[in-house]
Structures are given as C-alpha cells and as structure tokens.
Amino acid sequence: MGRIAYVNGRFVPHAEAFVHIEDRGYQLADAVYEVWALFGGKLADAEGHFARLERSLAELQIDMPMSRAALTTVLREAVRRNRVQEGLVYLQISRGVAPRDHAFPHPPVRPAVVITVSRVDRVATEARAAKGVGVVTTPENRWGRCDIKTVGLLPNALAKQKARVAGAAEAWFVDELGFVTEGASSNAWIVDRDGVLRTRDTNANILRGVTRLSLLDVIRDAGLKVEERPFTPEEALEAKEAFITGAGTIVLPVVSVDGKPVGGGVVGPVASRLRRLYIERAKERAI
Numbered sequence: 001m002g003r004i005a006y007v008n009g010r011f012v013p014h015a016e017a018f019v020h021i022e023d024r025g026y027q028l029a030d031a032v033y034e035v036w037a038l039f040g041g042k043l044a045d046a047e048g049h050f051a052r053l054e055r056s057l058a059e060l061q062i063d064m065p066m067s068r069a070a071l072t073t074v075l076r077e078a079v080r081r082n083r084v085q086e087g088l089v090y091l092q093i094s095r096g097v098a099p100r101d102h103a104f105p106h107p108p109v110r111p112a113v114v115i116t117v118s119r120v121d122r123v124a125t126e127a128r129a130a131k132g133v134g135v136v137t138t139p140e141n142r143w144g145r146c147d148i149k150t151v152g153l154l155p156n157a158l159a160k161q162k163a164r165v166a167g168a169a170e171a172w173f174v175d176e177l178g179f180v181t182e183g184a185s186s187n188a189w190i191v192d193r194d195g196v197l198r199t200r201d202t203n204a205n206i207l208r209g210v211t212r213l214s215l216l217d218v219i220r221d222a223g224l225k226v227e228e229r230p231f232t233p234e235e236a237l238e239a240k241e242a243f244i245t246g247a248g249t250i251v252l253p254v255v256s257v258d259g260k261p262v263g264g265g266v267v268g269p270v271a272s273r274l275r276r277l278y279i280e281r282a283k284e285r286a287i
Contacts, residue, residue, distance in 0.1 A: 059148045072287075
C-alpha cells in the first residue's frame with residue numbers, strides 16, 4: 001500500500017494530496033508546522049510539540065483547527081494508515097484559503113491542515129551518528145521571529161544548500177556579534193574546553209527546540225553541567241565536542257566546522273552518550 005496523507009479532513013493517497021492555489025501557506029507562508037519523531041509508531045516529545053504548535057498558532061492569530069485530543073487521534077491514524085514504526089510525522093496548518101491579500105481574510109476562514117508520514121532508516125541514522133557530520137557557517141539573515149515555527153524557510157533552504165555544496169550536513173547561522181545562533185534545521189551545541197555543555201539561550205532569535213528542551217532535562221539528570229550561553233565558531237573549533245539536535249537528527253555529533261576538525265575530527269563520548277540517553281527517554285515517554 002502506498003503512502004497516505006491527511007488533507008483538510010480526508011485521508012487520501014499521497015500522490016493525490018493537493019491544496020488550493022490560494023492557500024495562504026502557499027502564497028504568503030502564512031502557516032506553521034511541527035515535526036514529531038516516531039519511535040515504535042509512537043509520537044516522541046508529544047507534549048512539547050503540541051505546546052509549541054499552539055504557541056506558534058497564537059502568535060500568528062490562527063485558530064487551532066481542532067482540539068489537541070482530536071489532533072492526536074488524527075496524527076495517530078495517519079501513522080497507522082502509513083504503517084510506519086520509525087519515522088517522522090509532518091503537520092502543517094495554514095490560515096486557510098482566501099483571495100490573495102496581505103491582510104488576514106475577514107471574516108476569518110477555516111485553517112487548512114496537512115499531515116504526512118515518512119519512514120526513517122534507524123540503522124542508517126545510527127551509522128551516520130557514529131561517523132559524525134560537518135557543518136558550515138553562514139551569516140544570520142532571517143527575520144526577527146524565528147521563535148515561531150513558520151513555513152517561511154527560504155533563508156534556511158539557502159543555508160542548507162550551501163552546506164550540501166560544501167559536503168556538509170548542516171549550516172550554522174552566525175549573528176552580527178559573531179555568535180552561532182542555531183542551525184538551519186537544528187539547535188547547535190558544544191562541549192567546551194572545560195567540559196561544559198553550551199547552547200544558545202532562547203531569548204536570542206532562535207527556535208525553541210523541543211528536542212533541545214528535552215535534552216536539557218537529560219543532561220541535568222545525567223549530572224552534567226550545562227550553560228545556555230552563546231559560542232563562536234572559533235570556540236566550536238577549540239571545543240572537545242560539538243553536536244546538533246532536532247526531531248530529525250536527534251543528537252547528531254559534529255566533527256568539523258567549515259572543513260576544520262572539531263575534537264580531533266572524531267565523535268566524542270558526551271554526544272554519543274546523550275544520543276543514547278535521549279533515545280531511551282523518548283521511547284519511554286512516546287505516546
């Protein structure tokens with residue numbers, strides 16, 4: 001059986017899943033999204049993703065299209081119909097369909113909802129994590145509300161393409177003060193020369209990563225020291241280890257920045273341990 005998508009109240013074959021040409025998500029990036037990792041067919045970090053979704057919608061003044069309980073049921077049904085155990089669930093909610101105008105439609109229209117499910121090869125992702133990946137740096141050029149998880153991702157896409165051309169897996173944005181803000185689709189971390197874990201605080205213009213938040217709990221439970229303060233690319237190169245976090249990457253070790261090695265160019269013990277601890281915790285708490 002082929003892939004199944006959910007589009008505005010209906011489950012349809014993935015190849016036949018369409019949205020209207022005047023959907024505001026398509027025309028104006030007037031939409032938000034969330035991505036859940038799936039472990040054993042269950043949603044990881046569910047509470048964090050729902051909370052961030054609700055916050056993003058509120059910031060854009062888009063109504064929740066259904067209750068959280070109803071949305072959970074639909075997400076689970078999408079997973080069941082696609083028969084995916086290990087993978088990712090993508091949810092997008094736009095303001096809806098209306099004649100093209102920058103201002104919000106009046107009266108308001110019904111939000112549009114799209115859900116897709118994809119498989120992840122855990123064997124391949126573990127092999128990638130064991131090897132580590134490279135990142136490149138790029139100037140921060142995004143809008144001032146990166147805390148909202150919108151579909152307006154053109155700067156992120158351009159940064160990802162820069163990374164791909166360079167043979168890297170991710171791009172780190174660097175602000176005007178020379179500090180790393182975050183990755184194009186992940187949060188950025190280092191283990192500095194003193195063994196302290198460091199990641200940018202959310203008062204900066206970064207996304208409030210759900211995996212990041214869960215990992216902070218894992219770190220504290222493990223008795224490790226962590227500080228939410230910025231670091232430069234130069235500090236990353238001098239660090240013992242570096243890694244990125246996200247629903248798709250989980251905890252992914254970084255072994256080079258701009259082609260220069262981090263931690264001798266090999267995966268370090270802290271990132272490997274945190275990846276294992278995070279996955280164990282996510283599996284236990286998935287719904």
